[in-house]
Amino acid sequence: MKFIFSFIFFMLVGFSFGQSFVISPHDTAGSGEPGGSFELEVYIINQTAEQRTMLATRKNELLPDENWNTSMCFDVQCYPPYVDQVGGNIPANDSMKFSITFNTSDQPGYGEALVVFEDYGSGDKDSVLFTMETARQPVFTITYKDTTVQGIAGQDLEGSGYFHNISNDSIIAYVSRISNDIPETWSSVLCFNICLPPYLDTDSTKLGPGDSLLYKLTFFTDSVAANGSATLAFYADAGTDTVKQLFSATTTPTALEDEDPIVSGAFRLLGNYPNPFNPGTTIRYYLPKAAHVRITVFDILGKTVAQIADERQAAGYQAVYFDAKHLPSGAYFYRVQAGSWIQIRKMLLLK
The missing domain is CATH 2.60.40.1930 (Macroglobulin (MG2) domain)
Structure with missing residues (x-):
């Protein structure tokens, strides 16, 4: 009889000798493409025989830029990003879903938010750190045929390679000359979709899924032995990651060209x-x-x-x-x- 009375009392006070709730992690770490919204969630389990009022408070939010934010939902009730504390009632011996959504920008980054859960009645607390990382999936690769070229002074020296679309969609592919460290009497020309005049630096074209296109960087040298270099940047559409590659050229004189013509x-x-x-x-x-x-x-x-x-x-x-x-x-x-x-x-x- 005493045992039965003790058991009933234990149930009524709601497991008062232990935590009134536990958190069952479901998704607390996420990853995806920049610019998306990603929901992470846990389940709060009421371990008592009575309804519990739970509070969830967002603390220590660290986001990569001002275009990121987070918003919280308790069960089916969702709140705007500026609300830092939400709550709800969990029936006896039941559970309720809590979720936090990371709304990201179009730039890759990492964000986190610490959420503290508290039983309003008992004061029991627990916390969960939610993390989110966004990164772009590569849509192209670059192969290099010649990045270091040599020849006789006065020759045209050419570096080249291929721009490959490895995605399942069409892309706008760009090649841009971002540095041009060459002698004053040299010039360099970029060819991709077309061959550009030496004073233009960027060309672009549309590449279908799986397509590739040759690019070339030609150094037009003079008769004096020298060396020079230029850097090309490769990217696809606005906001994609950029690949950079240095191309260098060196010319050497012939026995005759090595001498002063006057001498x-x-x-x-x-x-x-x-x-x-x-x-x-x-x-x-x-x-x-x-x-x-x-x-x-x-x-x-x-x-x-x-x-x-x-x-x-x-x-x-x-x-x-x-x-x-x-x-x-x-x-x-x-x-x-x-x-x-x-x-x-x-x-x-x-x-």
């Missing part, structure tokens, strides 16, 4: 600058002695499009300006002939 007494073609150009460029060369100079420009099919010099010139450094405003964009070659000395170089007109 060596040799003919020397110094190249044209700028290259690429629009609409004009200057071709420079050195004559160790007076000679009849003929400079001819022809297209990639070998057709002559201009003759810009055909005269006797004095010894020394010479320069001839070529105006190509009447010609379409494209690659051209110029041949400099001085007596028996002949040399040919390529130049690129970009309009």
Whole structure:
């Protein structure tokens, strides 16, 4: 009889010798894409034989930026983000869902919120730390064919690779030259969807799911041995992560080019600058002695499009300006002939 009375008393006071409630974690840590809303939840279990009034207070909220916020729900009743304390009644020996929603921005980040649960009647407390991390899933990869290129002074040196769309959707792919640390007499040209003039830095195009496209960065060097570099940035649509890659070029002289033309007494073609150009460029060369100079420009099919010099010139450094405003964009070659000395170089007109 005494045992039965003690058991009934124990039930009526609601397990007064222990915690009146326990928390059953369901989802307390989440992850996902930036810009989404993510609900995390726990269940509060009433361990007593009477209804309990529970309070949930949000404390120590740490969010990555002002565009993140959290909002809480107790059972089916939800509250706006500015409400820090919510509550509800849990029937005897029953449970109730509590959830907190992280509303994130379009930037990746990590946030957390500590929620303290309290039995209003008994004063029993417990707490749960909810965490949320957002990160972008990659939608593209970049492969590199040549990032370090070498050649003879005056050659065009090319770095290249592929932009791959690895997502299931079409994307707008961007390639941008974000640095261009090259000698003053060099130029670099970015080709992706099209080949850009040297003064433009960014190109973009649409890539379908699984598509790939070649990109190229060409260094147009002059006849003096030197080195230079440029950095390309790759990204897709607004807000995606950016991949950066440095491309470098080094030119070395030939035995003849390593000498001062005045000392060596040799003919020397110094190249044209700028290259690429629009609409004009200057071709420079050195004559160790007076000679009849003929400079001819022809297209990639070998057709002559201009003759810009055909005269006797004095010894020394010479320069001839070529105006190509009447010609379409494209690659051209110029041949400099001085007596028996002949040399040919390529130049690129970009309009």
